[in-house]
Structure formats: C-alpha cells, structure tokens
Amino acid sequence: MNGKLKVKIKDIEFNSPVIAASGTFGFGVEYSDIVNLSDFGAIVTKGISLLPKEGNPPPRIVETPCGLINSIGLANPGTDAFIETYKEVYEDFPTKVIVNIGAETEEEFLEIIEKIENINVVGYEINISCPNVDKGGMMFSEDPNRTYSLIRHIRKSTHRLVITKLSPNFCNIKELAKASEEAGSDAISLVNTFLGMSVDIETGFSGIGKLFGGFSGPAIKPMALKLVYDTVKTVKIPVIGMGGINNGSDATEFLMVGAQMIQVGSAIFKNPQIAFDINNFLEGYIERKGFSNINEIIGTFKGSRYE
C-alpha cells in the first residue's frame, strides 16, 4: 500500500479503509496462513458474549444465487475464554482489532467491555442488531431510548473507539443512528444482515435450522448502500458501510455516498484476498481520477443528474 489509503476515525489511523466484517473472519488468526492480515485496515472479531454460546442447530448456512442466509446464533467461546486465547496473540498482531460484542442486557455489555479493556484492541463494535439470537440485542434496536442509554453507559466506561452497529430490519434506522451519536458513539456501522428465510421443498422444513436467518452478500448491496447514504445524511460522526461489497467498485460506491470505511463479510468466503484487491482498485482509482488520497473519494456522490 502506498500510504494514500490511510483513514482516521477518532484518533486512530488505519492503513486501509477495508475492514473484515464480524463473523466472517473468525478472530483473524484463522486466516493468517492464506491472507496478509495487514491488507486489512482492521478486523472485527466474531461477536463475543459474556458466557460461551453453542449457537443455533444446523444447518447454519444456506446459499442463494446472490448471497447467503446464516443462522449461526452468535456461537462463540465467551469473554473469559476469548481473553485467555487471544490476549497474547493480539499483543503483536499485523492489523488493528475491533471486538464485536453481543449481549442481552446493558449490564452484560458493560461487564464484557470491562474485562476486555486490558487486552490490546482498538475498540468495540456494539452489535445491537443480531437477527439470529432470540434476544440478540434486538430490543435495543426497537427503541432509540434504549439504544441511547446503552451507548451512553458504554461511552462512560471506555475511552476506546465505540462503533454502534445497526440493523436494517428496523424502520427507524435514522433515529437509532441519531440516538447513538447523541450518546457518544464514535462511529456507526451498518448494515447487519437482512432477515431472510428458505424452505427445503423435499422435507418441508426451513432450509436453515431456525425459522429465519440473516441474509447477506451481493443481493443486499443496493439496499445497504441506500441505508448508508441515509445514515451519512443523518449523523456527523463517521459511518462505516457494509452489505454485499464484492469488489473495489462496490467499495468505492459506499465511500462515494460518504462512508469513511467499509467492511467486507460474505465476499471473504469466496475471495480471502479481497482486501488486497480492493486496496489495489482504490489506489488505481485515486490515480486515474487525479486525487491525492482516499479522502478525496469520500462523499463525492453527486446525486441525481436531474436535480
């Protein structure tokens, strides 16, 4: 990377605007043999809960022509085991680490953060939007006042980067973004998966273990882009865009509507080198357009050609 892709959120400088999305990159180490981890500006860990979670019954993933439905159910080792396994690993890690947190109550979120405060990560992505756990933080997304209260308390408990991750499955996404900003969130990330389902026509049962799952991948990109655009217009804090990003051109669209950074999720399964490819594309685009750095792409969307 030639230094032109550096972006800053809060006081943290990232070498690339490309982040690995939660749940699609494990804890980073799993990919270290096949991916140059420093191609990513940061990675977001799989969602961590206070206690270990086994997750949902199989099948947990169903492919569709243009995306996948997952019903993982926040399977994770729990906070203590996470700390025990990764504390040393993250002491000397090739990229920045953001911990994704999923909890059912405000107290639980705060307890997890308190425990993680002494390991070497740059911040937290607060998942108030998991569609795959019965109480996956969804109730925070149903009420902007609860979102405000949660983020306010988290803000008071840490100086680290706080990113609030929003769900597309609620119509009041702008209100939730505003509430998060007012409560002191440093950034908003969106979108989490859209609710989706599939039917196994031979057995008559749901194609995934649970009735519904979270739908991600290329099919959701236009909807995600619109929600990112709306959110950028609603808040002043940085927005981190994701949803169906499959290549450098997709990433550029999100940056143009105003996202400061982007995350790639499902696309990693197909192309683990995607961060390298997007970085290359962005460097070429910057040069082709005569820009001096990535910041000159952000927010350059001109709107309708008739307005």
Ligand SMILES: Cc1cc2nc3c(=O)[nH]c(=O)nc-3n(C[C@H](O)[C@H](O)[C@H](O)COP(=O)(O)O)c2cc1C
């Ligand atoms: C298998 C899988 C597991 C996921 N697990 C999490 C998770 O633990 N926490 C979270 O906030 N989002 C999780 N997500 C959502 C992604 O981080 C991302 O928001 C979503 O997939 C949209 O991006 P994409 O279309 O690039 O995949 C998961 C997605 C997938 C496909």
